[in-house]
Ligand SMILES: O=C([O-])CC(=O)C(=O)O
């Protein structure tokens with residue numbers, strides 16, 4: 445490694461990082477890891493090894509005060525660092541102390557992002573070692589607030605921005621990214637960021653946060669992960685009028701203009717990275733999410749986290765909860781508030797699993813599942829006016845206008861919130877579902893915390909401690925009448941890093957429902973062990 449570095453330094457002026465210099469042959473970096481060989485290097489943005497001052501500013505290789513004496517000599521760092529040599533452990537201790545001193549969650553987020561951009565290894569070490577404490581910071585719920593304020597806190601780009609301006613040049617844009625061996629892309633168009641709505645280009649925080657989990661929880665190399673935001677405008681007036689907004693200042697492109705950009709993107713990704721690159725669609729609005737998944741599911745390795753990831757996690761949670769509430773899956777009646785990606789995705793996977801378990805056609809098992817949208821219960825008489833993804837759920841029933849009424853007439857044993865709208869599981873709703881069940885299963889899945897259908901505290905109080913409760917965003921334990929209740933978290937974070945890793949290392953080129961069900965079984969076991 446030493447000699448490779450020296451050769452590079454002597455022969456290639458590797459200090460020049462802008463653009464990164466070309467090297468010939470497969471090379472090791474300062475940590476002895478292999479990098480792309482020349483035939484993989486087709487852009488001017490090739491791999492290089494930084495040394496000296498540039499090394500300290502390269503997040504991928506920087507170790508700060510942890511560089512050893514030998515490394516300081518070998519990499520021209522003498523004098524660029526104070527004399528002390530600290531261990532990574534001590535660096536970690538210093539950082540977590542600093543982060544704990546911030547009272548405002550967004551400041552913690554910013555401190556973590558700054559660390560990711562200065563010392564990537566330390567960032568991941570910290571995240572892995574303090575996962576319960578830091579996940580809610582780099583991921584849901586704080587990442588939601590970060591997206592809302594992304595323009596104001598923006599310092600450096602953390603992923604690729606592909607806007608309508610880049611139409612016709614998407615392949616070139618991909619080649620501008622310095623890494624070539626990409627295994628996972630998380631892409632959003634920012635139209636439905638968590639339950640916060642259209643955040644346009646500022647949705648970038650989501651792919652960045654999701655991919656941080658791919659590394660911290662899934663073990664995928666950071667350099668193999670690529671966050672992408674597709675910017676086709678935003679319909680968020682507040683952002684359009686915000687002087688710090690970082691995206692295109694125009695209303696969202698739709699129809700042909702939208703699909704052409706997406707088509708160009710999907711083609712360019714396959715051309716540039718091959719067919720084994722995983723593309724995770726994230727936080728697209730319903731009307732595009734289903735179409736994109738159906739369209740590209742047969743030609744690309746794609747996975748929609750909001751439809752498929754959430755579905756696997758929730759099915760796993762429901763199956764695990766059967767240990768507490770009793771019965772088989774098919775013995776239960778499900779009522780959803782919210783009939784979008786998450787709601788219909790979960791409903792379909794539950795119906796599929798029920799159908800496999802009972803050897804009954806899925807058309808029959810779907811009848812155990814009811815959905816309420818903004819217009820009330822989805823019933824047969826509404827079928828003609830329903831979007832296609834809601835149609836399988838239009839069962840024969842009298843029209844029902846509200847969730848509360850629906851609880852009373854459908855009498856669900858499981859109540860699931862996936863509407864993106866907070867505070868919709870009111871006291872009356874929780875009391876109604878509790879009056880029907882000894883132990884109602886209540887899942888408030890919408891994110892972030894502000895959009896949760898109810899809090900853990902509300903669920904336990906209003907059900908007098910009888911609800912089995914889990915939520916998309918984390919809640920602290922709740923004390924009710926002298927007993928402490930620990931709620932579960934039903935968030936797709938429990939699946940996508942491992943599921944994605946599985947797809948990538950197995951060399952899969954398509955995602956199938958059976959894979960989701962298999963992943964689901966593992967999470968079920970995990971949940972059961974936790975209870
Ligand atoms: O990001 C999360 O926490 C879960 C998710 O996919 C969403 O709410 O859209």
Ligand SMILES: [Mg+2]
Pocket residue numbers: 638726727749750
């Ligand atoms: Mg999502």
